[in-house]
Amino acid sequence: MICAHCGNHTDPNTAYCTTCGADRNQPPTWPNVRTFAVRGLGLATVVALAAASAVRLLTAVVLPLIGRHLWEQSAAAGTSDGVAWALRLRWVGTVVDFLVLVVTAVLVTNWLWRARKNLDAFPGAGSDLGAGWAFGGWITPLANFVIPCQLVFQVAKQSLHRRWVGPVVAGWWTCYLSYQFLPRLLDLDDLGYLKGRDYDVEQYLLVNGGMALVFAVAGGCLAFLVYHVSQAQTDRIARGEVVHAYAAYAAAAAQSVTAVPDGVPGGGQAVAGGTIQV
Template sequence: MRCQTCGDATSPSFNECQNCHTPLGQPAVTPGLETFAVRGIGLAASIAVGATAAFYLLAALSPVYGRVLAEHAADDRDADVLLGAAVLEGLLALPFAAAYLTAGILVIIWTWRARKNTDAFPGALPSLGAGWAIAGWLVPFANFVVPARVVANIARDSLRRRGTGALVAVWWTAWLVFSLGERLVSLKDEMEYAELPEDPVGDAEFQAFVDYYQGALGRHAIPAIACVVAAVSFIVLIRRISAAQQDRIARATPAWPVTPGMTMAAGTPVVPAYPQPQPVTAPSPQVVADPTVASPEVPPVPGGTIGA
């Protein structure tokens, strides 16, 4: 006998599959429970996460351009050249913010759908309700722990692979380093930029801009590396989980007769529970009726009337 979830051979000595922990005799998906497609939304979320990381890398490398402009401004004694660096930072901040917001919305939708699917997976033991797949990202302080727990549960109940827990840990650690580091670096940049001279004239004042951009480049290195690690590891998790859940939903079959009006899991073929009547194509045989017995007819007698 083989497990309907992962296809591995099962043993009657155990009550569940030793690979995916699905109880023996249970279908891949519990009939009657709704499931959701996650492959498309997972692909969209992966693209948005990758775009967010790319835009942040461009923003983190913008101090290189700022330093070049500051050196040219010092050589030419032209403070207007410094405006180019500020304009570039503003232009890069807009697409980063848009990509970040888009990625956040798509990731929340994907997380909720993937978490709801595990409710229909026999053997799954999620520790948090599906509502936390949304609230976990939004509630202050809880968003430092809850999203990692939700994704860890989803990955465990969907993949059953060694190293999945470690991949979740790498993703979440890198995300926290990026999230906190980016805020601290931005605050430090604002404080130091506010101390720069508004209208530099001498060599020392122009050199202050050069030193500022040099320091900003170094400060952004750690958040930039953490951003790349978090993005790559999370994209891998999204793609693996999405593929595993879609394959499991596709293997779902009814565990009992299907009756009209029953809600089936997504991707489950509906098989009639009872044989359907076949249409009659041949003409019915003609039945010859037996002749009925009737009284013999009496010829009328002339003038014979009743009571005559």
């Protein structure tokens, strides 16, 4: 049979799900705890992560190649027009990249907050990190090395109950931290060809393109988690609504059966087997 909590197959002869360990006698969601829609926001987050990865690849590989070509043409013609256009192109790419990253960050943090809040409505699920860490975990010094990864792992684990959650989260966080710190350690500068430096474009593109690929892998891992967590939480909330609707209908039906018909004197309930005086 299918567990109403995690949606996975479980042994019908046990009181607890063999996959998520939840008590199958409990509802999928608590009736008096608010839940938040995550499907639409999750899809928007996935699209934003894909766009951020594409823009980063564009600004890290394509724009430097175009800039190099403009610089070579300018140097051959003995003018500085190519350098100016290369700088303008780079500035536009930087602005677009920044705006896309801001939008992506807003979507990711809001999605993570909603997904974490939904855990409070799931019996048997929970986290030792509050929903506020979905925002504060990224900006708190030192804590931002651990908290975002830990929160994403707990949300994904409590929502999916899959063995691959740990490796995917680890891959995302490793690539994310690598992208944040390796460029500083390698002192990457894609404007070297505009500053009179010795410039090996092939070596630069190999390194910088590799870093953009690391960024894309991090974005892909996070998008994969966002999509599957959104789907799992949406399905569980829907199952909970069905259970609560059925319980409310059963309660209303029971009340209507025991209710006193209109016109019965005294307003008392008729005794079984007795006679109603009209």
